[in-house]
Amino acid sequence: MKGVTIHQLRCFDAVVEEGGFQAAAEKLHRTHPTICTAIKVLEEQLGICLLDRSGYRVTLTEAGEAFHHRAQLLLREVEGLDGFAANLAAGEEPELRVVIGDLCPLSAIVGLLRKFFDGRNTRLHLHFEAISGPWERLFDGDADLIVHHIDQSDSRIEFIELSEVQLVPVVAPGFITFPLSGGVTQRQMRDRLQCIIRDTARHSPQQNYFLIDGSPRCTVGDQFMKKEVILQGMAWGHMPLYMIEQELHDGRLLSIAGKHFPGNSVKLAVARLRNGSHGPIASRLWDYISGQAESLRLATSGLTGNLPCMNARQTP
Numbered sequence: 001m002k003g004v005t006i007h008q009l010r011c012f013d014a015v016v017e018e019g020g021f022q023a024a025a026e027k028l029h030r031t032h033p034t035i036c037t038a039i040k041v042l043e044e045q046l047g048i049c050l051l052d053r054s055g056y057r058v059t060l061t062e063a064g065e066a067f068h069h070r071a072q073l074l075l076r077e078v079e080g081l082d083g084f085a086a087n088l089a090a091g092e093e094p095e096l097r098v099v100i101g102d103l104c105p106l107s108a109i110v111g112l113l114r115k116f117f118d119g120r121n122t123r124l125h126l127h128f129e130a131i132s133g134p135w136e137r138l139f140d141g142d143a144d145l146i147v148h149h150i151d152q153s154d155s156r157i158e159f160i161e162l163s164e165v166q167l168v169p170v171v172a173p174g175f176i177t178f179p180l181s182g183g184v185t186q187r188q189m190r191d192r193l194q195c196i197i198r199d200t201a202r203h204s205p206q207q208n209y210f211l212i213d214g215s216p217r218c219t220v221g222d223q224f225m226k227k228e229v230i231l232q233g234m235a236w237g238h239m240p241l242y243m244i245e246q247e248l249h250d251g252r253l254l255s256i257a258g259k260h261f262p263g264n265s266v267k268l269a270v271a272r273l274r275n276g277s278h279g280p281i282a283s284r285l286w287d288y289i290s291g292q293a294e295s296l297r298l299a300t301s302g303l304t305g306n307l308p309c310m311n312a313r314q315t316p
Contacts, residue, residue, distance in 0.1 A: 012042055014027050014035070049063065099143040132199055158272060165268060270286075270289050
């Protein structure tokens with residue numbers, strides 16, 4: 001492909017898409033001879049015939065069809081590069097790093113991000129972290145913003161409050177042999193396997209919540225795996241209510257919430273460093289989320305229930 005130019009590829013693509021040289025010339029605002037010359041030189045450089053000119057309407061040869069497919073991929077990359085360069089020239093960030101925490105309702109959050117990033121050239125780097133992992137990434141400067149529960153009194157961050165997520169202690173039918181009631185105690189559950197989420201923090205102290213001292217436990221990487229482990233009757237644990245409402249309704253999971261396992265609720269928020277460097281796209285995303293926060297709260301209003309809250313020591 002020595003000497004092949006983007007101009008030649010655009011002329012070739014236009015001829016194919018428009019079905020003729022004159023139509024391609026009009027589309028590209030070029031003269032008919034310019035288009036013809038560009039295609040002729042391209043074929044000579046490649047050493048292959050790209051177009052069948054024997055009919056009323058030019059068509060692709062077999063080799064031309066294969067080449068056109070690859071040429072279109074390259075042209076789309078070039079268009080993306082043009083937009084990327086325009087963003088850089090305008091001072092816009094080439095990428096944004098967003099971290100989603102383990103308790104987030106993914107459909108609502110990812111849907112919100114998709115709507116914002118549709119048609120933008122800024123690349124989204126989306127990460128999943130659990131427990132204290134999102135906070136660590138934010139304070140280490142590895143995230144432009146996080147979606148997670150936070151310490152709202154921390155003066156280092158600013159936040160937009162989103163929805164509230166309730167955590168419910170649950171078991172599968174048959175996992176325990178004693179009667180299910182509000183009187184289930186930690187002593188009764190101490191010998192039964194407890195499933196917990198693995199903290200993804202790399203250098204911060206590992207955090208665990210709702211643990212019974214001395215009880216056996218298994219760790220998993222996310223709430224989806226945890227749910228499946230509990231559904232299979234392998235262990236018990238606390239789950240976000242929005243993920244298990246149907247299973248509680250149809251009896252595939254049973255709540256053991258009560259005096260000794262009251263459950264808890266946490267407030268999710270979008271957070272960023274108060275004194276961080278926020279570029280134009282990051283600022284627009286922040287404003288967009290702020291404008292959508294109430295709609296998101298309404299959309300996720302079913303994520304909370306009426307279980308009593310735990311004390312502050314047990315709040316994740």
